[in-house]
Structures are given as C-alpha cells and as structure tokens.
Amino acid sequence: MTAPASRYPPETLKADYLRTALGLAATAGPLALAGGQAHPLVAVPLAAGAALFIWLGGRTLLRGRVRYLLLPDGLAVEGGLFAGLLAWDRITDVKLRYYAVKKDRSGGWMQLTLRAGRRRHSIESQLTGFDGIAARVAALVVERNLPVDETTRENFMSLGHYM
Incomplete structure (x- = not known):
C-alpha cells in the first residue's frame, strides 16, 4: 500500500512567487528604468540580485510540478x-x-x-x-x-x- 501523493501546497508556492515578483521589481525594475545607463557599481549587484530571484522563481515553478510517492x-x-x-x-x-x-x-x-x-x-x-x-x-x-x-x-x- 502506498501513501497518497505529497505535493507542496499552493499557499506556500504563492508566497514564494510573491517574493520572486517583489525581488524582481526591486532589482530588475531599477535596471529597466535606467535603460542601460546604470553605473556598473549599481548595475552589477542589481543584476546579480535579479538573477537570484529568477532562480527562486524557477525553483518554485519546479516545486509546483513535482510530487512524491x-x-x-x-x-x-x-x-x-x-x-x-x-x-x-x-x-x-x-x-x-x-x-x-x-x-x-x-x-x-x-x-x-x-x-x-x-x-x-x-x-x-x-x-x-x-x-x-x-x-x-x-x-x-x-x-x-x-x-x-x-x-x-x-x-x-x-x-x-x-x-
């Protein structure tokens, strides 16, 4: 006998998606507004932060698709x-x-x-x-x-x- 499939609950995933969206707004948003004119000392940390939030969003997307038996x-x-x-x-x-x-x-x-x-x-x-x-x-x-x-x-x- 197997147990029912285990999944990550939607409310947990929604919270992670919200954090991803807020993080991208705070990092990629200013970069987009600068239109490629941001100084590297500002642009590099913001781009690194945006990459981190993109990774978080991708990880959350994958977690939403997986199930465990x-x-x-x-x-x-x-x-x-x-x-x-x-x-x-x-x-x-x-x-x-x-x-x-x-x-x-x-x-x-x-x-x-x-x-x-x-x-x-x-x-x-x-x-x-x-x-x-x-x-x-x-x-x-x-x-x-x-x-x-x-x-x-x-x-x-x-x-x-x-x-």
Missing part, C-alpha cells in the same frame, strides 16, 4: 527535473536540518536531505505528507544503522521519531 521500495519523485526513485536500499546519507526564521527559533522549517550515491534530493517540511516521509526515513536509519549526526538525530526526535 512513498513506496515500499523507495521514494518516487515525479514531474520534475530530478524525477526517479530514491531506493531505500541505496540511501547512504540522511540529514534533517531546522532553519529558524526568528531569534526564538520559531516560524522555521525543516529540510530533509537524502543521498543515494551521487544523487542528492532535499524535501522541505511544507510538503504535504512530510511527516510520513520523515517517519519512514527515521525507520530506515534505524533498520540500516545509517550514521547520522547529532543535529539530525535531535531533529528527528523533535518530530517524535526516536533513534
């Missing part, structure tokens, strides 16, 4: 550039990180990174079904006695997955 033999990734199966028996490294937004460590998100050979894939906690995927990965770490760092161990424990 929790299967008995691995985690299937469908609909993205990195589609394929992350087979449980091929995973060699697991990291679970928490990124805080505020000083009191609230309002953050987690990022689960799985490595299978040269392939690496990261999933953020905004994904629907993230808890189920994290539970399966925690069980995998125990089953296969995979080495994890103390931060990863503590983060799994904060989700209720004891190792």
Whole structure:
C-alpha cells in the first residue's frame, strides 16, 4: 500500500512567487528604468540580485510540478527535473536540518536531505505528507544503522521519531 501523493501546497508556492515578483521589481525594475545607463557599481549587484530571484522563481515553478510517492521500495519523485526513485536500499546519507526564521527559533522549517550515491534530493517540511516521509526515513536509519549526526538525530526526535 502506498501513501497518497505529497505535493507542496499552493499557499506556500504563492508566497514564494510573491517574493520572486517583489525581488524582481526591486532589482530588475531599477535596471529597466535606467535603460542601460546604470553605473556598473549599481548595475552589477542589481543584476546579480535579479538573477537570484529568477532562480527562486524557477525553483518554485519546479516545486509546483513535482510530487512524491512513498513506496515500499523507495521514494518516487515525479514531474520534475530530478524525477526517479530514491531506493531505500541505496540511501547512504540522511540529514534533517531546522532553519529558524526568528531569534526564538520559531516560524522555521525543516529540510530533509537524502543521498543515494551521487544523487542528492532535499524535501522541505511544507510538503504535504512530510511527516510520513520523515517517519519512514527515521525507520530506515534505524533498520540500516545509517550514521547520522547529532543535529539530525535531535531533529528527528523533535518530530517524535526516536533513534
């Protein structure tokens, strides 16, 4: 039996698209208004910022297309550039990180990174079904006695997955 497909919720994607649009307005907007007459000391940082926001928008677009299926033999990734199966028996490294937004460590998100050979894939906690995927990965770490760092161990424990 497989779990339902996991996707990034539209509200998360909308917020990222809004940040992309605002960032592009603040960086590419002034460049467009200058009409190619901006001094390089101004133009280069603005162009670099615009490139960063274009990358963010592209990443958000890809995240909106991808879906994950929790299967008995691995985690299937469908609909993205990195589609394929992350087979449980091929995973060699697991990291679970928490990124805080505020000083009191609230309002953050987690990022689960799985490595299978040269392939690496990261999933953020905004994904629907993230808890189920994290539970399966925690069980995998125990089953296969995979080495994890103390931060990863503590983060799994904060989700209720004891190792």
